[in-house]
Amino acid sequence: MQEARKQFFQFLARKKLKFTSQRGLIFDVFWHIKDHVSPEELYNAVKQNDPRVGQATVYRTLKLLCESGIAREVNFGDGVARFEPAFGQSHHDHLICTNCHRSVEVMDPKIEKLQEKLARDHGFTLTGHKLYLFGICPHCREKAR
Amino acid sequence: MQEARKQFFQFLARKKLKFTSQRGLIFDVFWHIKDHVSPEELYNAVKQNDPRVGQATVYRTLKLLCESGIAREVNFGDGVARFEPAFGQSHHDHLICTNCHRSVEVMDPKIEKLQEKLARDHGFTLTGHKLYLFGICPHCREKAR
DNA sequence: TTAAAATTGATAAAGACATTCAAAATCTTT
DNA sequence: AAAGATTTTGAATGTCTTTATCAATTTTAA
Numbered sequence: 001m002q003e004a005r006k007q008f009f010q011f012l013a014r015k016k017l018k019f020t021s022q023r024g025l026i027f028d029v030f031w032h033i034k035d036h037v038s039p040e041e042l043y044n045a046v047k048q049n050d051p052r053v054g055q056a057t058v059y060r061t062l063k064l065l066c067e068s069g070i071a072r073e074v075n076f077g078d079g080v081a082r083f084e085p086a087f088g089q090s091h092h093d094h095l096i097c098t099n100c101h102r103s104v105e106v107m108d109p110k111i112e113k114l115q116e117k118l119a120r121d122h123g124f125t126l127t128g129h130k131l132y133l134f135g136i137c138p139h140c141r142e143k144a145r
Numbered sequence: 146m147q148e149a150r151k152q153f154f155q156f157l158a159r160k161k162l163k164f165t166s167q168r169g170l171i172f173d174v175f176w177h178i179k180d181h182v183s184p185e186e187l188y189n190a191v192k193q194n195d196p197r198v199g200q201a202t203v204y205r206t207l208k209l210l211c212e213s214g215i216a217r218e219v220n221f222g223d224g225v226a227r228f229e230p231a232f233g234q235s236h237h238d239h240l241i242c243t244n245c246h247r248s249v250e251v252m253d254p255k256i257e258k259l260q261e262k263l264a265r266d267h268g269f270t271l272t273g274h275k276l277y278l279f280g281i282c283p284h285c286r287e288k289a290r
Numbered sequence: 291t292t293a294a295a296a297t298t299g300a301t302a303a304a305g306a307c308a309t310t311c312a313a314a315a316t317c318t319t320t
Numbered sequence: 321a322a323a324g325a326t327t328t329t330g331a332a333t334g335t336c337t338t339t340a341t342c343a344a345t346t347t348t349a350a
Contacts, residue, residue: 054330077218
């Protein structure tokens, strides 16, 4: 059994939540996609495996996945929440093309360090952050010419 | 007349949009608050000056304020859009307490520079960014003990 | 002043997500 | 393994934010 799956089950056990086939299925489908999905996209993917699963269950399970550290919510500013695998994935931020809306995962340890320091300087204990860089990707810039 | 107001009017003129009393009032109230406001908060504040203004107009004007560079949208992840003055204000990001939801404006030129570089390294032309730092503020940490 | 065009406000609509609740599934105890 | 307690589920409904519609009004250019 994969590490992530185990972690999710352990989380459920710790919280005294029940292990249902729906939760297992939603985890599997989510984990298999390996990309950002909106709740609706995930719901559609899950339905292909079991059409009887309701979308409320997908929303509920997505919340559990986040709480257990398996998923992470990202928000590109288009009014739709998106979720991506967080467990075992190295942390990263997003560089988003405002033209074609595609995103690239980026990461700079120096920025992370400075964020820590910035928070500390204000007396905060940093628990997380979200950084979105918006710009025009090379592809769109090329096309614009 | 204030600089910001002038900029807003010039924006309207440039876009061949009309100068209405509502737009003037919404600008004034927004500018006077000098803090993040949700559309609803702004709507309520505007109503105190003129109860006949509709909330659709507030939403519409808020969009214009953003387009004209007067306002900037921020999103603390609580499902409500918030807007803050952007004109004449130096750029900053937000450090948000996940416990009491209060926010502090922060800024680090080194981080800004590194963001530029990060985008450039991926061939992107950076047009903007949003950075949210989440943590526990000194006040809440103290109370927790 | 008048006509063309944009704007307004009330209302309805859309869209994402949360809640409700009876039925079903899971877990615990025996 | 049966029963009882408890949680979860799915369908429907509700809520909340934001957007669209449209007739009436206001602004602006001529």
